[in-house]
Amino acid sequence: MPPDNVVFIGKKPTMNYVLAVVTQFNSGNQSVSIKARGKAIVRAVDVALITQRRFLQNAVIEDIKISTEEVAIGEDEHTNVSSMEIVMTIPE
């Protein structure tokens, strides 16, 4: 299981993930990581911005990292996929 303060973005509606981020902040986390790969990267950006605009105006986007991950697509084959991590925090 991923640690509590990580939200992985998949194919569900954007608001599901916004709710997950808000919930983690409300349960006491001071920092939440939003992670996504490939096409889900756009949704990760939406989630961070919607969380900040509509729910937690005091949250700041502390860091955005991008990297390339290798993903197996068969026995001996792999492809590269971009991944992103957005770290949001609520300053004390």
Next chain:
Amino acid sequence: MPPDNVVFIGKKPTMNYVLAVVTQFNSGNQSVSIKARGKAIVRAVDVALITQRRFLQNAVIEDIKISTEEVAIGEDEHTNVSSMEIVMTIPE
């Protein structure tokens, strides 16, 4: 016209934009901004990472900014769209 050191990501193949970024560095720019909105954000991330991995290993991703932009979709209507700017530099 946008300033020389900005590459706007649209719907062309990813490698077109990689070439644009590499060209701007090769023409003497020390810093290049990659900008995208909406679904093109994924491609912007790909462009930055491919530029770094395959062409300019000494380039660093100096900053990534995300924000929300209002886009008119009709006479009096608008919608919000996420945008991203990736700043790449080659340290001296």
